[in-house]
Amino acid sequence: MEKACIDINELINVFSTDRGSVYQSDKLNCFYVDFGGKFARYNCLSLQKLKNIVEGIDVEALLLNTNKADFELITFNGCDHIYLLSALEIVSLKELLQGAFTMFKLNHLISDCLYRLTV
Amino acid sequence: MKDLMRIKCLISQDIEALLNQQIKKEAHSSSLYLAMSSWCDQNGFDYSADYFAKQSEEERAHQLKLFKYVLDMGGNAISPEVTGIKTDFAGFREVFEDALEAEIAITQSFKNIASRCHKEQDFVTMEFLNWFLKEQREEEYKARRALELFEVIGEEGTGRWEIDKHVNKITYSEQ
Numbered sequence: 357m358e359k360a361c362i363d364i365n366e367l368i369n370v371f372s373t374d375r376g377s378v379y380q381s382d383k384l385n386c387f388y389v390d391f392g393g394k395f396a397r398y399n400c401l402s403l404q405k406l407k408n409i410v411e412g413i414d415v416e417a418l419l420l421n422t423n424k425a426d427f428e429l430i431t432f433n434g435c436d437h438i439y440l441l442s443a444l445e446i447v448s449l450k451e452l453l454q455g456a457f458t459m460f461k462l463n464h465l466i467s468d469c470l471y472r473l474t475v
Numbered sequence: 476m477k478d479l480m481r482i483k484c485l486i487s488q489d490i491e492a493l494l495n496q497q498i499k500k501e502a503h504s505s506s507l508y509l510a511m512s513s514w515c516d517q518n519g520f521d522y523s524a525d526y527f528a529k530q531s532e533e534e535r536a537h538q539l540k541l542f543k544y545v546l547d548m549g550g551n552a553i554s555p556e557v558t559g560i561k562t563d564f565a566g567f568r569e570v571f572e573d574a575l576e577a578e579i580a581i582t583q584s585f586k587n588i589a590s591r592c593h594k595e596q597d598f599v600t601m602e603f604l605n606w607f608l609k610e611q612r613e614e615e616y617k618a619r620r621a622l623e624l625f626e627v628i629g630e631e632g633t634g635r636w637e638i639d640k641h642v643n644k645i646t647y648s649e650q
Contacts, residue, residue: 368476370476380476380479382476382477382479385479385482400483400484401483401551404488404551457488460478460480461487463478464478464480464481467478
């Protein structure tokens with residue numbers, strides 16, 4: 357639904373894997389995560405929160421726990437989205453978000469060199 | 476592509492995480508000192524109880540200083556959960572041994588953050604940390620001096636009573 361409302365050409369692809377993508381909108385100062393059939397919008401803080409929550413999931417414990425299904429519900433206060441992900445999907449989302457944040461760091465370094473540190 | 480993360484926050488996520496850990500450590504120290512104050516009070520060491528109560532307040536002030544810095548820089552300051560506070564001590568001397576050990580751990584922790592700041596060239600946070608590094612000189616000095624009273628005065632006879640009286644008088648001067 358949200359995907360239909362935005363111009364995909366205005367988005368910058370930050371990082372992609374086979375399972376999803378993270379985009380940035382310079383116009384709206386926000387991010388979009390295309391994953392698990394959802395196209396969800398996040399601001400800086402909520403994207404960091406999502407990353408922290410996903411990284412905090414102990415996938416090994418999830419797989420070894422026989423009393424619980426291998427699924428995890430991922431959401432947080434202020435987040436409009438809920439993900440119901442399998443262990444494999446959690447690993448994929450973790451990889452996607454870590455990749456995106458590495459690209460943010462790289463972009464920061466490049467921005468410093470190209471614009472901020474030039475005379 | 477806009478550097479949105481940097482626009483939002485001056486400090487990196489790693490530094491933010493380390494500062495949040497430090498906030499937790501300061502909160503832990505504050506609670507520990509309060510527990511020490513309680514133990515001293517219950518065992519009749521009034522001056523030491525006051526000394527540790529003051530130390531507790533100082534640690535709380537340090538925690539809030541770090542908390543404010545993280546927020547001012549655009550980060551997410553986390554109010555910490557403090558658990559596992561030691562409330563019982565084997566003796567008067569052990570209280571001071573634990574106090575010095577806590578201060579050493581705090582100094583080490585600040586050195587670790589400073590090291591990370593150097594690695595990232597985060598000189599803004601480094602400048603902020605200088606105040607804490609300087610403060611640790613005083614904190615460790617006072618804790619070490621207090622423990623040394625046990626050697627200088629001795630615990631025999633009225634020794635502990637004498638030590639208790641002197642604890643509050645320990646001051647640090649750079650000159």
